[in-house]
Amino acid sequence: MATNTRSAGRARGGTCYRRVAPSSPVTQVLPSPAPGGIGGFQGAETAISAEPLPLHPAAVRVSSARAALARVLWMVKPTRVYVPDWICDTVLGPVRQSGAEVVRVPLGLDLLPIELPTPGEDELLLLLNAFGLAGQRVAAAAGLGSRLLVDATQALYQPPPSGCWGIASVRKFLGVPDGAMLWSPRAITAPSTSQEAVSTAHLVARAAGDPGALELYRRNEAALSTDYVGPSPASDNLLDRIDHAQVRARRLRNVRVLHDRLKAHNQLALPDEWPSGVVPLAYPFLPSPSLPHTALYARQIWAPCLWPERRDDAEAHPLTRRLARELLPLPCDQRYDAVHMHHIADVVCAAS
Numbered sequence: 001m002a003t004n005t006r007s008a009g010r011a012r013g014g015t016c017y018r019r020v021a022p023s024s025p026v027t028q029v030l031p032s033p034a035p036g037g038i039g040g041f042q043g044a045e046t047a048i049s050a051e052p053l054p055l056h057p058a059a060v061r062v063s064s065a066r067a068a069l070a071r072v073l074w075m076v077k078p079t080r081v082y083v084p085d086w087i088c089d090t091v092l093g094p095v096r097q098s099g100a101e102v103v104r105v106p107l108g109l110d111l112l113p114i115e116l117p118t119p120g121e122d123e124l125l126l127l128l129n130a131f132g133l134a135g136q137r138v139a140a141a142a143g144l145g146s147r148l149l150v151d152a153t154q155a156l157y158q159p160p161p162s163g164c165w166g167i168a169s170v171r172k173f174l175g176v177p178d179g180a181m182l183w184s185p186r187a188i189t190a191p192s193t194s195q196e197a198v199s200t201a202h203l204v205a206r207a208a209g210d211p212g213a214l215e216l217y218r219r220n221e222a223a224l225s226t227d228y229v230g231p232s233p234a235s236d237n238l239l240d241r242i243d244h245a246q247v248r249a250r251r252l253r254n255v256r257v258l259h260d261r262l263k264a265h266n267q268l269a270l271p272d273e274w275p276s277g278v279v280p281l282a283y284p285f286l287p288s289p290s291l292p293h294t295a296l297y298a299r300q301i302w303a304p305c306l307w308p309e310r311r312d313d314a315e316a317h318p319l320t321r322r323l324a325r326e327l328l329p330l331p332c333d334q335r336y337d338a339v340h341m342h343h344i345a346d347v348v349c350a351a352s
């Protein structure tokens, strides 16, 4: 990959930030380093709406997506579930536990199933809307009705078609300690109790760049389970108060900067223009040659590994193992703007 020669200024904490020439379309010099680096788990939300609007009023709210999934499986009792080969154990766990046969569906470089299976009457197809890019495939499968379950965790603002099942974990997208959406094609009873074991401490610590935030985050994660309980009151309230229009707009603007800068180096088969309306969890970047996550961590850019448990999974499709090792989901969330995105692109280009 060509080395990027844009100039960069060294900011406090050793992190390099790009200084922008006056003629550049980006007119701002990064005012201060992003506390705690760029990316990683969400911090406390700053974009609060003056006019609260319920997020996904058609969905039932649950504390975690694994609990929502376990509920779907409990209600449907499928004999077989088709699951994406590239998925985390947090999702596979409830499916295995349900006793259903698990059939893994390999994905291609477009992150869509290479071949879409047709589930039988007592079967379920779990489609992952990977980074929101599977919208058309999801729409095309809508005719499956209640045999289709869409996982919108990486595309929170793209709910499943009506008449289908859907789940989405929200805390990866938004600064809340827990919470998940559960869309049901039939009448469903909402959880009668709320999650009480989570805390917002890590969100505040993360926003402040406090190094203790990670430990607090891990503690919070450990509190989540497959129990069918509602989200904590903090999450439930925040979800309706966050300025989702601003979150959407920022993510979309940011992902477009990254795609424009990096698409020529991206081995994934993505559309030339990032589609409007696709608001992703992160920008999926598969560089060639591969770039270790640690090269980004050295510059305080936190791109997660999705998913370490698939790296050496002997049963996994070769592309699944490659995605698990090499995919860099680059942060593009609402905490950041174009200056941060150019910085990420500069770091990636310089490190390659």
Ligand SMILES: Cc1ncc(COP(=O)(O)O)c(C=O)c1O
Pocket (backbone or CB within 6 Å): 063, 064, 065, 066, 067, 088, 090, 091, 128, 151, 153, 154, 169, 170, 179, 180, 224
């Ligand atoms: C794609 C996807 N779906 C579902 C889940 C489960 O979400 P939760 O942690 O809220 O149970 C995860 C969690 O890692 C995920 O990555």
